[in-house]
Amino acid sequence: MIELYQLRWSHYVEKVRWALDFKGLPWRAIDVVAHRKEEMRRFPCAQTVPLIHDTATGIAISDSSPILRYLDETYPERPLFPDDPAEREGAWQWMLRLDSTLGLFARRLGYTQVIMECPQVLSRLFMPQVCRGLFTRKGWRSLAAPVLGMMLTKRFHFDRNREDRIYEQLEALLLPLADRLSRAAFLVGEQLSAVDVTLASLLRPLRIVPHFSHHPRLQPLFAWQTRLFREHGRDPALLYETLIDERRRQRGVMRGRVSWLDANDTRNGPIATEPLTVAVNDIHPVSSVSLFGAWPGYMKLRRFSGIRKMPYTPAPHLALA
Numbered sequence: 001m002i003e004l005y006q007l008r009w010s011h012y013v014e015k016v017r018w019a020l021d022f023k024g025l026p027w028r029a030i031d032v033v034a035h036r037k038e039e040m041r042r043f044p045c046a047q048t049v050p051l052i053h054d055t056a057t058g059i060a061i062s063d064s065s066p067i068l069r070y071l072d073e074t075y076p077e078r079p080l081f082p083d084d085p086a087e088r089e090g091a092w093q094w095m096l097r098l099d100s101t102l103g104l105f106a107r108r109l110g111y112t113q114v115i116m117e118c119p120q121v122l123s124r125l126f127m128p129q130v131c132r133g134l135f136t137r138k139g140w141r142s143l144a145a146p147v148l149g150m151m152l153t154k155r156f157h158f159d160r161n162r163e164d165r166i167y168e169q170l171e172a173l174l175l176p177l178a179d180r181l182s183r184a185a186f187l188v189g190e191q192l193s194a195v196d197v198t199l200a201s202l203l204r205p206l207r208i209v210p211h212f213s214h215h216p217r218l219q220p221l222f223a224w225q226t227r228l229f230r231e232h233g234r235d236p237a238l239l240y241e242t243l244i245d246e247r248r249r250q251r252g253v254m255r256g257r258v259s260w261l262d263a264n265d266t267r268n269g270p271i272a273t274e275p276l277t278v279a280v281n282d283i284h285p286v287s288s289v290s291l292f293g294a295w296p297g298y299m300k301l302r303r304f305s306g307i308r309k310m311p312y313t314p315a316p317h318l319a320l321a
Helices: 011-023 064-074 085-100 102-117 121-126 130-136 140-156 166-181 194-202 204-208 216-231 239-251 288-292 295-303 316-320
Strands: 002-006 027-031 051-054 060-062 253-258 307-311
Touching: 002 011, 011 064, 011 102, 011 194, 011 204, 051 064, 060 064, 064 085, 064 194, 085 102, 085 194, 102 121, 102 140, 102 166, 102 194, 102 204, 102 239, 102 253, 102 295, 121 130, 121 140, 121 239, 130 140, 140 288, 140 295, 166 216, 194 204, 194 216, 204 239, 216 316, 239 253
Parallel strands: 002 027
Antiparallel strands: 002 051, 051 060, 253 307
16 A cells, blocks of 8 residues: 555646556555644655655655656556666656756746635645634635735745746746647657656646646647546546636636736747756745745735736636546
């Protein structure tokens, strides 16, 4: 039995769930309280989500890509990595690069979208078990939203999306991938691999970011993702996707027009190719004192982000689900 310590909505966790299901391994999910993670403290590895504990071997390991590599090496049936050592290393590098770019950028913009449009969703993601679900109830959600929003803004610097050129960097990364996958069924090789699972899973938060989900040149990428989701029995929509879509339908608008983007700006090149040994992370420390200093950044994100309203239209990929 594999024990998976998870945050249900995490795109990195979805990557591990998919790998476990693909390989047909027995597993059970253990939901983690995000701000405490007490459930994982007994393990000697890094206390990051996702984390698995293999009860058959006694091994505990965290971070999604090392977990996938461990599963493939320990349970070689239905492999997700190539047999050839050079190709295997190439797949590993692809995964680390996607973890360090797409995974981080998509997380930033996915949370940004939730904070801009319906921050009350945050308590349903982060606090379903706190005080017996008190903060997931109507009214209480509105009280919890600013605190959670400030914490996340401080932790991931959402208020610096423009200065850090997150939208531009993601376009530079995704457009070549969309072109590639308009002509091929898989990113690497002739069958589903850990690289495809990584790309399709980490792309998930961008399904609620209209600049990307409605981008004409990225539709082959989302169509490819939707096809894999359907063929491999993945959830067509996670909780935050459903909730933000309901809110948009009610209001008839969404935040999707990025005011500062310049179509002629070519300063961002392709994804870096220097070999990596571990994935990069972008988590910044937050203390009780620094938390309240995040109020200006949170309000900037809510009201003055430069992401303007536009009429609501369902993303094209929803028609394919």
